[in-house]
Amino acid sequence: MSRSFSKPRSASHRLERVGELIRHALADILARGEVRDEAFDRHPLTIPDVRMSPDLKLATILVMPLGGKGAGAVVEALDRHKKELRTLVARRVNLKFAPDLRFAVDTSFDAQARMDELLRSPAVARDLKDLSGQDKE
Numbered sequence: 788m789s790r791s792f793s794k795p796r797s798a799s800h801r802l803e804r805v806g807e808l809i810r811h812a813l814a815d816i817l818a819r820g821e822v823r824d825e826a827f828d829r830h831p832l833t834i835p836d837v838r839m840s841p842d843l844k845l846a847t848i849l850v851m852p853l854g855g856k857g858a859g860a861v862v863e864a865l866d867r868h869k870k871e872l873r874t875l876v877a878r879r880v881n882l883k884f885a886p887d888l889r890f891a892v893d894t895s896f897d898a899q900a901r902m903d904e905l906l907r908s909p910a911v912a913r914d915l916k917d918l919s920g921q922d923k924e
Contacts, residue, residue, distance in 0.1 A: 805882065806837035809846050812879035813837075813872065822871055826864035830857035835893050839886070846886040849893035858892040865890040 814834050816822060830852040838847045852861050865872065869888050877885035905911060 802839040802841070802843070805843055805880070806839045806846065808880045809839075809848070809876055809886070810834050810837040812876045813848065815879070816872065816875050821875060822868045824864040824868060826857070826860045830854075830861050832861050835895065843882065844884055844886050845889065847889045847891060849891055849895075851893040862890050862892060 817827060817832070817834075820827075832850050832852045834848060834850055836849045838849070839845070840847075848865075850858075850861060850865065852858050865888075869890075873885055873888050876888070
């Protein structure tokens with residue numbers, strides 16, 4: 788019987804669980820208006836993902852304003868209120884240490900749109916047609 792020295796699966800599940808707890812807590816804080824900023828009023832935002840560092844001391848929070856406009860202003864506003872948000876999140880999420888919060892614009896929507904555009908391009912359609920024609924031979 789061979790042993791694997793890789794990290795146990797529970798470590799990555801724990802990172803995901805803690806990330807989700809922080810995501811929900813932050814979304815709740817912003818939805819209730821516990822932190823006031825004009826940028827949040829002008830640009831409602833969604834929090835698609837929170838990525839935790841392996842030691843759970845850093846949370847990278849990916850945000851995207853609805854409609855995709857004003858992303859820079861929203862990230863700047865979140866950075867201005869980082870200390871207050873960290874305190875509010877720490878009250879909701881029971882961890883030994885409150886993680887440091889970093890905010891970044893989520894680019895996965897743009898990547899998905901580029902992929903959709905590529906898949907709809909005539910060159911890809913032609914290649915797919917050629918492949919389906921070879922399968923019949």
